[in-house]
Amino acid sequence: MTNQERYDAALKRILGAVHFEEIDRVPVVLGGLSAHMLHAGGSLAPMMTDPMYATDCMIKTYEEIGLPDGVQHAGFSSYLLSALWLSKVKHPGIELPADELWQVDEKELMQVEDYKDIIDNGFYNWYNRYLVERLDNLPEKLVSFYQSFGKMIENVSAAGMVPFSPLIFTVPFEYFCGGRTMVKFSRDLYKHLDLVKEACAVALPELQQNLRDTFKGYKPIAIWLGAWRTASEFVGPKFWETLVFPYYKALAETALAEGVIPVFHLDSCWDRDVERFLDMPKGCVFSPDSTTDMFRAKKILDGHMAVMGDVPPALLSLGTPGEVKDYCYRIIDELGPKGVILAQGCDIPANAKIENIQAMIEAATSR
Amino acid sequence: MNEKLIKAFGDLDDDVVMEQIKEMKAAGKETIEILGDLQAGMDVVGKHFEEKEYYLSELIMASEIFKEAIAAAGGISNIAGAESYGTMVLGTVKGDIHDIGKNIVSAIMSCNGFKVIDLGTDVSIEKFVETVKTEKPELVGISCLLTTNFDHMKQTVAAIRAAGSNAKVIIGGGPCNESTVTHVGADALARDAQDGIEVAKELLGVN
Ligand code: B12
Numbered sequence: 001m002t003n004q005e006r007y008d009a010a011l012k013r014i015l016g017a018v019h020f021e022e023i024d025r026v027p028v029v030l031g032g033l034s035a036h037m038l039h040a041g042g043s044l045a046p047m048m049t050d051p052m053y054a055t056d057c058m059i060k061t062y063e064e065i066g067l068p069d070g071v072q073h074a075g076f077s078s079y080l081l082s083a084l085w086l087s088k089v090k091h092p093g094i095e096l097p098a099d100e101l102w103q104v105d106e107k108e109l110m111q112v113e114d115y116k117d118i119i120d121n122g123f124y125n126w127y128n129r130y131l132v133e134r135l136d137n138l139p140e141k142l143v144s145f146y147q148s149f150g151k152m153i154e155n156v157s158a159a160g161m162v163p164f165s166p167l168i169f170t171v172p173f174e175y176f177c178g179g180r181t182m183v184k185f186s187r188d189l190y191k192h193l194d195l196v197k198e199a200c201a202v203a204l205p206e207l208q209q210n211l212r213d214t215f216k217g218y219k220p221i222a223i224w225l226g227a228w229r230t231a232s233e234f235v236g237p238k239f240w241e242t243l244v245f246p247y248y249k250a251l252a253e254t255a256l257a258e259g260v261i262p263v264f265h266l267d268s269c270w271d272r273d274v275e276r277f278l279d280m281p282k283g284c285v286f287s288p289d290s291t292t293d294m295f296r297a298k299k300i301l302d303g304h305m306a307v308m309g310d311v312p313p314a315l316l317s318l319g320t321p322g323e324v325k326d327y328c329y330r331i332i333d334e335l336g337p338k339g340v341i342l343a344q345g346c347d348i349p350a351n352a353k354i355e356n357i358q359a360m361i362e363a364a365t366s367r
Numbered sequence: 368m369n370e371k372l373i374k375a376f377g378d379l380d381d382d383v384v385m386e387q388i389k390e391m392k393a394a395g396k397e398t399i400e401i402l403g404d405l406q407a408g409m410d411v412v413g414k415h416f417e418e419k420e421y422y423l424s425e426l427i428m429a430s431e432i433f434k435e436a437i438a439a440a441g442g443i444s445n446i447a448g449a450e451s452y453g454t455m456v457l458g459t460v461k462g463d464i465h466d467i468g469k470n471i472v473s474a475i476m477s478c479n480g481f482k483v484i485d486l487g488t489d490v491s492i493e494k495f496v497e498t499v500k501t502e503k504p505e506l507v508g509i510s511c512l513l514t515t516n517f518d519h520m521k522q523t524v525a526a527i528r529a530a531g532s533n534a535k536v537i538i539g540g541g542p543c544n545e546s547t548v549t550h551v552g553a554d555a556l557a558r559d560a561q562d563g564i565e566v567a568k569e570l571l572g573v574n
Contacts, residue, residue: 101515106464182467186424187431190379236422
């Protein structure tokens, strides 16, 4: 089989899974690149200067252990996290040792007055100033990453893997909670709810427009809609129903209207609100991190929304290939064959054993 | 009992909480008495949490209000009276900035008869040792959410012991379990703040 044929078959399989069609087997689509960098490159630090480093390491690793059907991201730079969470990040090889994982350094960089600024001047007007002024001129650091983005997609595809969801978007709640810190933002929900609400409302149409504009340059198969601090576990129903759910729904609708699949990347526990995803449009993917009960979620969402996950990161670090395979077979046999994509929960952690990653791939390809 | 204060705390209405404290202070009430009401308020919050009306963001909010309320009531050092079972030096381990759980522990243990000296996050080994030397606490509490920092916890415990302290060390935080306790040489594990109170009392041999 040529790589092109492999790619075509994998894409058909993945799309089939998303749309609950009859397919030959459950596809496997993996995310998280730090273990690959450590395995193939011996360090994390080169990604800070070489935008292709993470991509190269990932392709090398999968060519060695066997290819998954797709990958969730085509490349990585830890600078990207700052742009999402409005926090500074300590990077390997800069503030941290070369082989140590990046760390989000949550500090209160955003003030209550910033909500006013957003309401008065617009979200992106404020955001772009924030990146320059409070995140040490972040856009400059991301230039080479974005310039190489096309090449990343090309190389991953040429290797025979589908670059499934290479762009990440999120809701205003996530940005603000990151910039304010979780503690201060929780407090804002009580003390300054009107400001928070209005700033979120101002940001939404701009974020939707940003999706559309981005897709004009490059239209991915899917995108991540990242959900970390918006988890049901953290946010009480009254805030969740007003500041979380409608925002993800709006972004999902925007993506679907453009022909792009929204993947809800859900960290922490979402058990309370799984039923609410029945109110999302059809054609999305529910991707929990192993804290949410995915087996229960599949039953609830069956026929409406495919699930993707959720081999626990800790199992990939501490477990054996046999244990990983057993877990994967449970997903494949109990939840498949329709509407399931096998993946890790959250991201493959930096200290995942390579043979455990291989076990996930083999579990899918051998069933 | 100041029912208004208790209710306001339970409702997370910090303005009314602060107002009530001011009034109580003006009326000459002791810090310890105000603390009792704050504790009752925290119990209300805890109940809402158990009944799934409140979530983590409300617990975070409650521990914030508590911190400010205690300061307004006269400060933690003013309540280390007869009620206190002992002092706990508390902090998040070196290299770790997660503080949501630690802040909840700090608030709830202060409400329940412990004097808590909170060193914050990313607390260096030296800082723990120095504080243990000057404060001579009965307990040291270490919070750790990152498995990659278990060894820092181990070094911290070793350094505290090497400094000649007899303080009992309680650890906590998402990934910690009994084998972590053994690995780092601590005395006990606490699964949550309530458990922390029980474990602490047991270690100190009080009721
Ligand atoms: C919120 C969060 C963050 C926030 C922290 C905000 C803050 N101000 O604390 C932010 C976004 C900043 C963050 C950053 C990071 N995080 Co984080 N984070 C979490 C998350 C989602 C929740 C943690 C939490 O607050 N839980 C709620 C509290 C109430 O629970 P708790 O802390 O366990 O505390 C309770 C008990 O354990 C106990 N307790 C705790 N300590 C103590 C101490 C004593 C003495 C006692 C008596 C009791 C006690 O009582 C508490 C109250 O009940 C967890 C995932 C999860 N679901 O746990 C990941 C998680 C802990 N984070 C993780 C990671 C990897 C990180 C980062 C390294 C990510 C990155 N690459 O940047 C950075 C770390 C930076 C650093 N140097 O610390 C991983 C850790 C993996 C591992 N096993 O090591 C987790 C598990 C996510 C995951 N699944 O991968 N994170």
